[in-house]
Amino acid sequence: MNQVAKNMTETKQDTIVEVDGIAMRYEGGVQALKGVDLKIPSGELTSFLGPSGCGKTTLLKIIAGLLTPTEGEVRIRGKKVTGPGPDRAFVFQDFALMPWATVQRNVEFGLELRGMPKDQRGEKAVKYIAEVGLAGFEKSYPHELSGGMRQRVGLARALAVDADILMMDEPFASVDEQTRRKFQEDMLDLLSKEKKTVIFVTHSIEEAVYVSDQVVLLSPRPGQVQRIIRTEIDRSKSPDEIRRDKNYLDYVDDIWAVLRTYL
Amino acid sequence: MKLNGKQIPIVYSLFLWAAIWELVGRYGGLAILPPLSAVFEAGVEMVPTDKFKSAMVVTLDAYFRGLAMAVAIGIPMGFLMGVSKTIDRLIGTWVNIFVSAPLTAVVPIFMVILGIGQATVIASVFLFAIWAIVLDTRAGVKHVNPSLPEMAHSFGASRWLIFYRIYLLAALPEVLAGIRLGLIRAVKGVVIGQLLVAITGIGELFELYSRNFLFDEFWALLLMVFAFAFATAEAVGLVEKRIEYYARTR
Ligand SMILES: Nc1ncnc2c1ncn2[C@@H]1O[C@H](COP(=O)(O)OP(=O)(O)O)[C@@H](O)[C@H]1O
Ligand SMILES: [Mg+2]
Numbered sequence: 001m002n003q004v005a006k007n008m009t010e011t012k013q014d015t016i017v018e019v020d021g022i023a024m025r026y027e028g029g030v031q032a033l034k035g036v037d038l039k040i041p042s043g044e045l046t047s048f049l050g051p052s053g054c055g056k057t058t059l060l061k062i063i064a065g066l067l068t069p070t071e072g073e074v075r076i077r078g079k080k081v082t083g084p085g086p087d088r089a090f091v092f093q094d095f096a097l098m099p100w101a102t103v104q105r106n107v108e109f110g111l112e113l114r115g116m117p118k119d120q121r122g123e124k125a126v127k128y129i130a131e132v133g134l135a136g137f138e139k140s141y142p143h144e145l146s147g148g149m150r151q152r153v154g155l156a157r158a159l160a161v162d163a164d165i166l167m168m169d170e171p172f173a174s175v176d177e178q179t180r181r182k183f184q185e186d187m188l189d190l191l192s193k194e195k196k197t198v199i200f201v202t203h204s205i206e207e208a209v210y211v212s213d214q215v216v217l218l219s220p221r222p223g224q225v226q227r228i229i230r231t232e233i234d235r236s237k238s239p240d241e242i243r244r245d246k247n248y249l250d251y252v253d254d255i256w257a258v259l260r261t262y263l
Numbered sequence: 264m265k266l267n268g269k270q271i272p273i274v275y276s277l278f279l280w281a282a283i284w285e286l287v288g289r290y291g292g293l294a295i296l297p298p299l300s301a302v303f304e305a306g307v308e309m310v311p312t313d314k315f316k317s318a319m320v321v322t323l324d325a326y327f328r329g330l331a332m333a334v335a336i337g338i339p340m341g342f343l344m345g346v347s348k349t350i351d352r353l354i355g356t357w358v359n360i361f362v363s364a365p366l367t368a369v370v371p372i373f374m375v376i377l378g379i380g381q382a383t384v385i386a387s388v389f390l391f392a393i394w395a396i397v398l399d400t401r402a403g404v405k406h407v408n409p410s411l412p413e414m415a416h417s418f419g420a421s422r423w424l425i426f427y428r429i430y431l432l433a434a435l436p437e438v439l440a441g442i443r444l445g446l447i448r449a450v451k452g453v454v455i456g457q458l459l460v461a462i463t464g465i466g467e468l469f470e471l472y473s474r475n476f477l478f479d480e481f482w483a484l485l486l487m488v489f490a491f492a493f494a495t496a497e498a499v500g501l502v503e504k505r506i507e508y509y510a511r512t513r
Contacts, residue, residue, distance in 0.1 A: 065417075094410050
């Protein structure tokens with residue numbers, strides 16, 4: 001806990017998301033989370049890392065307002081979360097694309113729900129489809145795309161609504177290794193332009209260290225914050241240099257030392 | 264069907280059966296089975312008559328009213344069963360009883376309640392058609408990927424919007440399959456309803472023809488009913504095929 005407190009005081013950025021005493025017990029009695037306190041700095045990339053079933057998705061959905069916790073509350077800029085809001089956009093692990101709609105229609109969906117006029121949202125969707133590298137696929141249907149491409153559609157849909165906080169649940173889980181690396185790099189590139197706060201769930205140590213400014217380690221069920229590690233990595237280097245960086249490798253080892261005790 | 268290793272188109276096999284019917288009708292000496300040509304002649308003569316036309320009007324009226332009710336009530340019912348475990352448990356057993364029950368036995372109860380007339384026929388159509396629609400809609404809703412409504416919710420969609428923009432579209436293939444089955448069962452419902460009531464529509468005609476041994480007319484009417492059921496089901500089938508491309512990929 002000292003580590004957490006120390007890390008927190010070191011954070012200079014404003015806190016945008018505050019998780020305060022969250023506990024979650026599902027109907028049927030599964031205690032997924034217990035006493036989770038957490039501060040997420042604005043403009044940074046925070047990842048939740050932990051063994052499968054430790055409650056990462058649950059915590060992310062509580063912050064998204066998709067689940068109501070049994071105890072505690074989440075505040076965004078000091079305001080209590082009671083449901084989903086325009087300040088947050090979610091990227092789903094299984095993409096959650098509408099199979100009957102084209103890429104264009106899928107990306108427009110969030111904008112449409114927010115009442116943006118048709119031609120305006122059409123333009124915006126085209127722009128973000130291009131930004132995630134899918135220009136030319138506007139009229140394709142999800143089933144015509146590979147897993148990686150589908151996830152890019154999900155990302156474009158979330159980016160298009162221009163929320164301050166982007167939440168991603170294992171966005172690369174069902175993508176093969178090469179695509180995954182390329183995607184991670186593209187995502188970092190894109191996010192450095194978009195200036196968003198990103199909350200990212202993963203069960204890959206390398207991925208967590210590679211993409212995030214802050215890694216939140218969760219213990220096995222019921223999930224609790226075990227440690228928060230701030231990664232100080234020079235991100236101006238090339239991706240391959242980062243992956244050979246001594247700091248990068250040390251963080252990976254540190255985290256592995258914690259996670260292996262859960263096995 | 265194959266002949267000399269070649270696939271014979273279905274039309275030819277229809278011709279073959281028509282020819283067999285014609286021959287048996289002509290030389291078989293069965294009063295109940297007249298030759299097909301005579302049946303067609305009777306049909307052609309029958310269609311322009313006022314008696315036939317008014318029977319059709321009464322029949323189609325009952326058919327479409329009963330069917331509309333079955334669709335209007337069946338889809339929401341199946342939808343609720345699909346999304347709520349409580350409702351599913353509450354009425355699921357009854358739906359399953361009705362779907363396999365000999366419904367013909369229930370029609371006389373309608374006669375007692377609704378009287379001997381159009382209302383009973385409509386109720387009979389409704390009763391025959393609704394269960395397939397309920398069960399298929401329920402299955403469709405149950406198959407919807409739970410991430411989709413959650414996704415819509417995360418972008419701020421209301422419950423109502425999630426219902427018609429996500430559930431209804433995602434379950435559309437199953438809903439249509441249910442309606443197609445419902446259309447066919449509704450034909451059964453209208454004929455059985457009218458036969459039991461015996462004083463309206465084509466039920467009256469069937470009664471009349473069979474009691475007076477007018478088998479040409481009897482068969483002509485029967486063929487028309489079959490053709491109608493087949494054609495409406497095929498029409499829905501065409502719509503189903505058009506949206507199948509996404510059903511496969513869920
Ligand atoms: N809807 C649910 N009902 C009951 N238990 C659930 C539900 N969703 C998740 N769980 C349970 O809660 C725990 C945490 O799940 P989850 O947050 O999905 O973990 P993670 O994303 O870390 O793998 C798991 O044990 C899971 O089985
Ligand atoms: Mg998960």
